[in-house]
Amino acid sequence: MVRWLQDLLMFFFPVHCLVCGKSLNTPDGVLCLGCEYRMPRTGFRDDPENPVSMIFWGRVPVECATSLFRFEKGSAYQVLLHELKYRGNRKTGVYLGRLLGHELKDTSFAGCELIVPVPLHRKKYRERGYNQSELIGRGLSEILDIPLATSVLVRHRQHDSQTTMGRLDRFENVSGNFGISSRSPDISGMRILLVDDVVTTGATLETCCRVLLDQFHCRIFVATVSCA
Ligand SMILES: [Zn+2]
Structure with missing residues (x-):
């Protein structure tokens, strides 16, 4: 301009x-x-024993998982995710994706071959007008120079709010909600970078990993903007 x-x-x-x-x-x-x-960054980068990677231990094989910053209740930085999810502030998603990308440059994450965002159900997508994970993926893709694929995963159902459920309830609540899109390219054997906005119990990401691993023999890395 x-x-x-x-x-x-x-x-x-x-x-x-x-x-x-x-x-x-x-x-x-x-x-x-x-x-x-x-910003209260985690500094986890690709440390394989960081607390976000440990969420998936014994649950699903993830090469490494990481987050950009800690989500602390009452923190002024909470506003970033609020703007992104509920206030239509799309540029925040791309901006956070770029910050995450800079954090992951020169780590094992940079060797991924494809970025796959956690999808929204199409009804939710229509309501919001965009998928926040896809925007984060766009920023990541720009910095890491890895293509973004939005046609791999689909969400069959948008589950209810998970905030009052325990880990097992959450897993049951999301399992079966995701599948592979009929338009998905063959990503067998590829190193996939799965992206979401926040990780709490990891139930949503775990389900996405299972779906990807069942269909394709891929290696999965997980990155989120925030961890709670
Ligand atoms: Zn400021």
């Missing part, structure tokens, strides 16, 4: 840091440099 047009746009539609409210000088800005720097 030409500079004067960008300045004009910024004059009428100012953009502010989502965390501290400071004005930003680019229309696609999300956080100011200070807030980006102070």
Whole structure:
């Protein structure tokens, strides 16, 4: 975009840091440099014994799992996921995907051959207008230079809110909700980077892994923006 047009746009539609409210000088800005720097990053990168990888131990074979930052109740950074999921703030998804991509550069994650986002049910997709995991995948794809595939997994049902359920309940609640799309390419033997916005109990991601492993002999890496 030409500079004067960008300045004009910024004059009428100012953009502010989502965390501290400071004005930003680019229309696609999300956080100011200070807030980006102070983000409560996990620093897990591709440490195979990090707490996010350990969620999957004994459940499903995942090469490595990681998250960009910790989701802490009451933290000012909670706003990022809220904006992305409930307020239609799409650029936040791509921005967080890029941050995650920079975090995973020069790690084993960079050797993945395909990025697969956790899908939404088509009804939910229509309501929201986008899939937040796909936006994160887009940012990741840009930085890691790995293609994004949105036609591998499908979601048959959108489960109810999981916040009050235990781990087993959650697994039962999501198993059977996912399948392989009839339009999926053959990804047998490939290294897949499965992407979601948040990991809590890991039930959704576990189910997606099982579906992928049942159909294709692939190796799975998991990356999320946040871990609770
Ligand atoms: Zn800020």
